[in-house]
């Protein structure tokens with residue numbers, strides 16, 4: 001797997017999707033030393049299950065452990081800490097990590113109990129988990145989701161679970177962006193496998209999941225977040241820590257140089273069922289057998305427009321889905337290649353939210 005590869009897969013089975021990604025990566029080439037210490041860093045920011053849109057699906061963790069142990073890697077651990085005020089151990093318990101730990105003999109390490117090493121990058125001094133610093137190979141397993149302060153969270157921000165609670169408080173005092181970039185300059189992931197199955201619309205603690213039925217993997221955390229931002233409809237300037245991390249040499253934001261390896265096609269077998277706050281955005285859509293990844297991107301695009309009071313530009317329902325294949329109706333507007341026969345249509349399968357936003361803004365330009 002090259003540094004600029006982004007492997008994407010669609011579906012609703014996190015276990016088989018993860019295994020397909022790992023087969024494509026050829027892990028043994030990435031890490032030939034079978035005795036190397038491998039750390040899995042999921043997102044358990046709060047003690048809720050993955051259907052909330054906040055935390056990493058545990059099936060992904062299980063699939064990685066099974067794959068790696070089958071290949072002969074035995075020194076694997078799971079490391080995480082919940083946000084300040086929440087219990088990591090409760091997050092482990094609620095998501096079944098205690099059973100995972102027992103079954104596969106993989107230790108669970110709560111960073112809140114870990115030793116820390118002080119690290120300074122620029123003007124930011126932080127206490128970083130000793131376990132994380134000493135690990136040979138770090139696999140970051142973030143959830144791609146919205147965030148009320150930093151617009152979105154994915155690989156770079158998920159590393160915040162690797163520092164002390166005292167440093168987490170300091171990060172918030174410093175406005176998050178500069179310290180998140182600095183932390184990743186100290187230690188960023190060797191491999192990122194993103195849970196983008198149903199990340200939350202706008203809050204890291206979940207509650208309004210948007211079904212997208214997608215996972216992707218990359219070795220570059222900056223490239224990962226640049227791609228994630230585009231999927232959610234954010235410009236890089238909306239998420240300053242991504243560019244700051246690039247300036248510190250963590251990776252590249254240049255998506256033009258990314259090599260997207262798509263393992264399968266999106267499918268409408270699990271069409272999205274909007275719920276919670278997502279429902280008011282769904283009113284602007286006219287789905288017919290829409291693939292979840294496509295529909296989820298449209299929901300995020302509409303949310304971004306709503307944030308800048310541009311939702312009024314969308315004054316007719318946006319058609320989306322495989323049901324529009326072969327439909328020729330000049331009065332309708334749609335997104336995705338399936339709607340190519342409509343009066344106005346955005347190509348792509350699925351189009352990213354960032355492209356949908358540009359298209360929708362032009363409707364009432």
Ligand code: SF4
Nearest residue numbers: 291294336337338349
């Ligand atoms: S363009 Fe059509 S086939 Fe492609 S993701 Fe969208 S709905 Fe699915």
